[in-house]
Amino acid sequence: MTEYLEVDVRPILRAGGEPFSMIMAAVESVQPGHGIRLYAPFKPVPLFDVMANKGFAHSTTEIGSGEWQILFTPMDTPPSVLAPTAQASDKWQESKVRLDTRELDPPEPMVKILAAAEKLGPGETLTAFLGREPVFLFPQLEKRGYNWLGGFLPDGVTYELTVRAPS
Structure with a gap:
């Protein structure tokens, strides 16, 4: 059974802060084979690909009032490419x-x-x-x-x- 480090970013976001560095610090500190239980005031879809790139699968549960619990569980083999909503093989034009x-x-x-x-x-x-x-x-x-x-x-x-x- 996977053990989870709890990370609650709701207070940071309500105060207008940015919790990304706190989440990444948790990723770096979590023990091998352990996961992260994240609490957020919205479903953090962009974070799913970031965490997949770090070797974590996710499952989501709405816990009421629009708030979410996300379990990031270690995968056997992490993907090698980070592209939040794009395919790795996509060619992007230079910005207009x-x-x-x-x-x-x-x-x-x-x-x-x-x-x-x-x-x-x-x-x-x-x-x-x-x-x-x-x-x-x-x-x-x-x-x-x-x-x-x-x-x-x-x-x-x-x-x-x-x-x-x-x-």
């Missing part, structure tokens, strides 16, 4: 649009990125730089059929997001 939204207050970055994405042609991309991981943007992109790749730059502060329009 570059947006710097780091100085904007939420929800302005999301509004600006979605508006710019609507102007993209099939398969075209845009790159945006944000001051935090845009967790609330991901479901909106998915709903509209966009793919994305993203992650923090080496500065640890800037989140670079590339969005591709449906082909």
Whole structure:
């Protein structure tokens, strides 16, 4: 039976914080063969591929009031490629649009990125730089059929997001 390290990011997100580094610290500290039990105020779909790349399968349970428990259980062989909503073999065009939204207050970055994405042609991309991981943007992109790749730059502060329009 798998033992799980409990990680509750609900208070961090409610306070406007970014829990990604806390989750990754838990991944690094978890004992081999053990998993992570994550509590979140929404279903963290973008995290599923990140964790799969780290060697964890996931299962989700809504625990009420829109909150979720996610069990990340170790897999035998971790995948080698991280691409949150894209196939590893996909070829992405160079970004047509570059947006710097780091100085904007939420929800302005999301509004600006979605508006710019609507102007993209099939398969075209845009790159945006944000001051935090845009967790609330991901479901909106998915709903509209966009793919994305993203992650923090080496500065640890800037989140670079590339969005591709449906082909």
